[in-house]
Amino acid sequence: MGMTMTQKILAAHAGLKEVKAGQLIEANLDLVLGNDITTPVAVTEFAKIGMKEVFDKNKVAIVPDHFTPNKDIKAAQQCKCIREFAHDKEIKNYFEVGEMGIEHALIPEKGLVVPGDVVIGADSHTCTYGALGAFSTGIGSTDMAAGMATGKCWFKVPTALKFILKGKPASWVSGKDIILHIIGMIGVDGALYKSMEFAGDGITHLSMDDRFSMANMAIEAGGKNGIFPVDEKTLEYVKNHSQKLYTIYQADEDAEYEAVYEIDLSTLRPTVAFPHLPDNTRTIDEVGDIKIDQVVIGSCTNGRLEDLRVAARLLKGKKVAKGVRTIIFPATQKIYLDAMREGLLEIFVEAGAAVSTPTCGPCLGGHMGILAQGERAVATTNRNFVGRMGHPESEVYLASPAVAAASALTGRITSPEEIA
Numbered sequence: 001m002g003m004t005m006t007q008k009i010l011a012a013h014a015g016l017k018e019v020k021a022g023q024l025i026e027a028n029l030d031l032v033l034g035n036d037i038t039t040p041v042a043v044t045e046f047a048k049i050g051m052k053e054v055f056d057k058n059k060v061a062i063v064p065d066h067f068t069p070n071k072d073i074k075a076a077q078q079c080k081c082i083r084e085f086a087h088d089k090e091i092k093n094y095f096e097v098g099e100m101g102i103e104h105a106l107i108p109e110k111g112l113v114v115p116g117d118v119v120i121g122a123d124s125h126t127c128t129y130g131a132l133g134a135f136s137t138g139i140g141s142t143d144m145a146a147g148m149a150t151g152k153c154w155f156k157v158p159t160a161l162k163f164i165l166k167g168k169p170a171s172w173v174s175g176k177d178i179i180l181h182i183i184g185m186i187g188v189d190g191a192l193y194k195s196m197e198f199a200g201d202g203i204t205h206l207s208m209d210d211r212f213s214m215a216n217m218a219i220e221a222g223g224k225n226g227i228f229p230v231d232e233k234t235l236e237y238v239k240n241h242s243q244k245l246y247t248i249y250q251a252d253e254d255a256e257y258e259a260v261y262e263i264d265l266s267t268l269r270p271t272v273a274f275p276h277l278p279d280n281t282r283t284i285d286e287v288g289d290i291k292i293d294q295v296v297i298g299s300c301t302n303g304r305l306e307d308l309r310v311a312a313r314l315l316k317g318k319k320v321a322k323g324v325r326t327i328i329f330p331a332t333q334k335i336y337l338d339a340m341r342e343g344l345l346e347i348f349v350e351a352g353a354a355v356s357t358p359t360c361g362p363c364l365g366g367h368m369g370i371l372a373q374g375e376r377a378v379a380t381t382n383r384n385f386v387g388r389m390g391h392p393e394s395e396v397y398l399a400s401p402a403v404a405a406a407s408a409l410t411g412r413i414t415s416p417e418e419i420a
Contacts, residue, residue, distance in 0.1 A: 002252025006195040021159040032147040033121030036064035045145035055151035061093035063103035071367040101332025104128040104300035111242025131211035133230035158224040160195040165202030167266035175210025176400040180271040184281030192222035209306040220278040273398035294377040295408040298329025302380035311405040320352040321411035
């Protein structure tokens with residue numbers, strides 16, 4: 001029996017000719033990632049191991065993005081801890097405030113991940129880099145510590161689900177809508193510890209930003225990782241961002257999948273996940289009359305330049321509805337600069353939106369957009385659990401930047417087709 005794309009990457013990094021689902025392996029790592037919440041724990045565990053140096057100063061990345069710029073004394077102490085660790089260990093890829101971004105947008109932008117890599121990160125959305133044809137997955141802080149020390153990690157080789165994407169998405173249907181549709185179809189545990197492998201000619205119609213968004217939310221279906229085949233768009237992205245050598249892996253024709261799903265992208269509609277799970281999805285036509293208090297456009301799922309362009313297209317020359325707080329977070333400093341040079345930030349401010357420095361803040365109910373009791377938000381983030389963005393009696397509706405921007409203008413969950 002042949003191997004899936006993920007299994008081939010893991011086999012190569014374990015120094016094996018082949019691996020099978022369920023097999024325990026030890027694989028070499030190309031990158032170990034942490035942030036300001038998870039890295040302090042890893043630093044403590046690293047000290048217990050007794051190592052003086054990290055395994056490779058170029059293969060560890062630390063990004064303070066969750067509670068930074070520091071929201072309080074505790075956050076400041078956490079950032080001080082990782083700053084001192086990064087300095088002491090001479091970690092090349094430590095990104096301070098002013099140069100940092102939301103980690104899962106920043107890492108690809110900096111060219112730190114390329115096709116064929118194995119990446120672990122002490123953040124569940126590390127699966128984002130599967131968009132580049134890499135195996136990337138979230139792990140705990142203790143695994144991060146061991147990874148920084150040894151450059152290796154244990155894995156159980158995952159089984160796989162195959163999603164064959166066909167056709168071309170309609171206007172206003174993005175990668176976010178596609179992945180919400182998939183999660184709604186298979187459930188939040190539908191891919192539990194499985195590799196979600198995307199295939200089909202429909203992929204050619206998806207931008208890299210679409211793919212990042214989709215791989216990012218593989219974890220919302222329980223996936224161990226999400227992964228896309230490497231095509232011309234992937235290689236163009238890699239060429240523009242990285243100098244690293246890469247390896248392209250392809251699934252074997254006789255690779256084994258637990259299930260195969262075919263999805264006609266041309267039939268999909270803008271999709272919204274209702275509280276309090278990402279699989280509680282409805283198309284925009286089924287939403288009904290939902291009044292909102294806040295809109296958040298940003299995060300590691302949808303804070304890239306293409307996302308901001310879509311929002312600006314709808315907001316240009318218009319005003320955000322009275323009573324709706326609209327907060328926009330470019331995902332990195334580069335995206336912020338590019339958006340400023342294109343005039344997007346001016347459009348947002350003139351529309352009555354607030355534009356923030358890159359941060360994960362509101363997504364996890366950390367800062368910069370906390371919800372009060374009874375409030376509702378439309379967010380381009382990835383989770384809408386009880387209390388995710390603030391008060392346990394608040395509600396989060398997950399949507400694309402297009403739906404979020406349209407909703408900001410009306411004060412209710414709205415189809416972008418009504419605004420455009």
